[in-house]
Amino acid sequence: MIKKDHWYKGGVWYALDVETFQDSDGDGTGDFQGLISRLDYLATLGITCVWLLPFYPSPGRDNGYDVLDYYNVDPRLGTLGDFAALVQEAKERGIRVIVDLVVNHTSVQHPWFQEAQRNKNSKYHNYYIWRETKPEESHAAPMFGDEEDDIWSYDEQAEQYYLHRFYSHQPDLNIINPDVQEEIHKIMGFWLALGVAGFRIDAAHILVQNDEQESSAHFYELLEDMRAFVNNHSKDCILLAEATGPPEVIGEFFEDGNRMHMSFNFLLNQYLFHAMALQEAAPLKKGLELLPHTPESCTWLNFLRHHDELTLVDLPKEKQHEIFDAFAPEENMRIYGHGIRRRLAPMLDNNRQKLELIYSLMFSLPGTPLIQYGAEIGMGEDLSLPGRVSVRTGMQWMNIENGGFSTAPSQNLVRPVISDGEFGYEKVSVFAQQQDNHSLLNWMERLIRIRRQCQELGRGVWVVVETGHKAVFAHSCALHKTLVAFHNMSDEPVTVSVPSIMQEAQELIELFNDQTYDTPDDKLVLGPYGYRWFRLSAVMQQSQVIT
Numbered sequence: 001m002i003k004k005d006h007w008y009k010g011g012v013w014y015a016l017d018v019e020t021f022q023d024s025d026g027d028g029t030g031d032f033q034g035l036i037s038r039l040d041y042l043a044t045l046g047i048t049c050v051w052l053l054p055f056y057p058s059p060g061r062d063n064g065y066d067v068l069d070y071y072n073v074d075p076r077l078g079t080l081g082d083f084a085a086l087v088q089e090a091k092e093r094g095i096r097v098i099v100d101l102v103v104n105h106t107s108v109q110h111p112w113f114q115e116a117q118r119n120k121n122s123k124y125h126n127y128y129i130w131r132e133t134k135p136e137e138s139h140a141a142p143m144f145g146d147e148e149d150d151i152w153s154y155d156e157q158a159e160q161y162y163l164h165r166f167y168s169h170q171p172d173l174n175i176i177n178p179d180v181q182e183e184i185h186k187i188m189g190f191w192l193a194l195g196v197a198g199f200r201i202d203a204a205h206i207l208v209q210n211d212e213q214e215s216s217a218h219f220y221e222l223l224e225d226m227r228a229f230v231n232n233h234s235k236d237c238i239l240l241a242e243a244t245g246p247p248e249v250i251g252e253f254f255e256d257g258n259r260m261h262m263s264f265n266f267l268l269n270q271y272l273f274h275a276m277a278l279q280e281a282a283p284l285k286k287g288l289e290l291l292p293h294t295p296e297s298c299t300w301l302n303f304l305r306h307h308d309e310l311t312l313v314d315l316p317k318e319k320q321h322e323i324f325d326a327f328a329p330e331e332n333m334r335i336y337g338h339g340i341r342r343r344l345a346p347m348l349d350n351n352r353q354k355l356e357l358i359y360s361l362m363f364s365l366p367g368t369p370l371i372q373y374g375a376e377i378g379m380g381e382d383l384s385l386p387g388r389v390s391v392r393t394g395m396q397w398m399n400i401e402n403g404g405f406s407t408a409p410s411q412n413l414v415r416p417v418i419s420d421g422e423f424g425y426e427k428v429s430v431f432a433q434q435q436d437n438h439s440l441l442n443w444m445e446r447l448i449r450i451r452r453q454c455q456e457l458g459r460g461v462w463v464v465v466e467t468g469h470k471a472v473f474a475h476s477c478a479l480h481k482t483l484v485a486f487h488n489m490s491d492e493p494v495t496v497s498v499p500s501i502m503q504e505a506q507e508l509i510e511l512f513n514d515q516t517y518d519t520p521d522d523k524l525v526l527g528p529y530g531y532r533w534f535r536l537s538a539v540m541q542q543s544q545v546i547t
Contacts, residue, residue: 008238009299009458011048012448015306016373018055018077019414021395023406029414032082036089043093046448051098066107066170070187087195096197103184104203105170117157129163129174165206185229204241223259251292265300270315277326279490281473300367309339341390345378353529360531363451364485366462376444377433380423393418396425450512456483467496482536488526498524507537
C-alpha cells in the first residue's frame with residue numbers, strides 16, 4: 001500500500017464546468033485549452049485543487065451526468081491529450097485535479113445498455129437492474145420528482161422494467177455485480193494513469209441503495225474496494241462522497257477511515273443557511289453538533305453553493321420555508337420542493353457585508369473550503385433558464401461581448417452569459433474587479449491567502465466558544481497554534497466578552513476582520529455582519545471547555 005499524506009485537509013478547492021469556463025477556439029463551447037489558459041488566474045487566486053464536472057462523451061440530457069463513454073472526453077471540449085496537458089499544467093502550478101466518477105447510472109445510449117437491451121444472455125444485461133413485472137411499491141421516490149413519476153421504466157426491446165433513481169434516460173448500474181465492480185476499477189485506473197488526484201463519487205448515497213433495501217453491507221463493500229484500489233495505485237488519490245442524509249447515514253461513508261476520504265458537508269451547509277435566515281447562531285451550532293465523527297484520515301468539504309440546487313432536504317419543512325422566505329421568496333427560485341436554484345450573491349441581495357460574513361464563516365469552519373466558479377466575483381443566476389442550468393452560465397471574464405467567455409456569436413454559446421442588470425458582465429467581471437482594490441475578488445484573494453496560512457483550520461481540533469449572545473457564533477481550531485473566530489450573524493453591532501483563552505494567551509494577533517477595531521481587552525465589538533479572526537500562541541486541548 002502506498003502511504004498518503006493528508007493534502008486534502010489544506011488548501012482551497014474550486015469547482016468548474018469546462019464547457020462554461022473558457023472557449024479557446026470560438027465555437028461557443030468552453031474547452032480544455034481554454035481552461036489551461038486560465039490556470040494562472042486560478043493559481044494567483046490561491047486555488048490548490050480543481051474539481052471538474054463531467055466532461056465525458058454524453059448525449060447531454062443531464063449536463064454530462066448521462067455518460068456515454070467512461071474512457072474519453074467530449075470532443076467538443078478537446079482530446080485526451082488536451083486533458084493530460086491540463087493535468088500536467090495544473091501540477092506545475094501546484095493545483096491538483098479531481099474528476100467526477102458517475103457510476104450510479106449510464107446513458108441509455110451507452111453501448112453497455114444497448115447490448116443489454118438486445119441480448120438477455122449478454123453479460124451486459126446484468127450490468128443493469130431488471131424486473132419482469134413492475135414492483136408494486138418502491139421504497140424510494142425519483143430524485144427529480146418534478147420531472148419523473150417513477151423509478152421503474154419499461155423497455156420495449158428488452159421487454160422488461162429497468163431501475164433508474166434519476167431520469168428514465170439514466171438506467172442504474174447493478175453495482176453489486178462483480179463485472180460492474182471490475183469496470184469501475186478499470187475506469188479509475190485509466191484516469192489515475194492520466195494523473196488525476198481523486199474522484200468525486202456522484203450520488204454516493206444512492207450508490208449504496210437498491211429498490212429492495214437501503215444501505216446494505218455489501219453495497220458499502222464497494223466503497224471499501226474503491227478505497228483499497230486507490231490506496232494501492234496512487235500516493236495522493238482521494239475519494240470524495242456526494243452524499244446527503246441524516247448523521248448516522250453520512251457517518252457510514254467514513255466508517256473507520258477505510259471508505260471515503262472526504263464528504264460534502266450538506267448537513268452543515270443547510271444549517272448555516274438557516275442561521276443566516278434567522279440571524280442567529282443557534283442553527284449553526286446545531287449543525288456542528290449533528291456532524292458525525294470523522295476519522296483522522298477523513299474530513300469535510302465545506303461549500304456554500306455549487307452547480308446543483310441548494311438542497312434543504314435534510315431540514316424539517318418549517319425550517320425549509322424560513323430559508324425560502326429569506327433567500328427564495330418567489331416560486332421560480334425554488335426546485336424539487338426542497339431546493340433553491342440561485343447563486344449566492346443574489347440570494348444575499350448582493351450585500352457585501354453578508355457575502356463577506358458567510359465566506360469568512362465557511363473558510364473558518366472545520367474542513368476544506370470549496371468555491372463555485374464565478375462566486376469569487378459575485379456572479380448571478382439566470383432564472384429564465386430551465387432547472388439547475390440557471391446557475392451554470394458562462395464565466396464572466398471581461399466587460400466585452402459574451403463576457404470574454406467566447407468570441408462566437410451569442411446565439412452559438414453553449415450557455416448564455418448574463419448580460420445587463422446588476423449581475424451582467426458589463427458590471428461583474430474578473431477584469432473589472434482586478435482593477436478595483438476594494439472588489440470582492442481582491443477580498444477573496446486575501447481570504448484565501450490567510451486561510452492557507454492557518455493550517456489549524458483544516459487540520460486542528462475545533463471547539464465552539466460560548467459568547468452569551470444569540471447572534472454571535474464563535475469557535476476555535478487548534479494545532480500548533482490556536483485560531484479563534486467570531487461572527488455576528490445579525491445586521492446590528494454587538495459586544496461580547498472576550499473568552500478566557502484569549503485573555504490568558506501570551507500572544508494575540510488579529511489576522512482578519514471586516515473593519516478596523518480596537519485591540520480587545522475584556523470586551524469584543526463586532527459590526528453588523530462583522531467577523532474577526534485571532535491567532536493565539538496557546539494550544540487548546542481537545543477536552544478544554546472555553547468560556
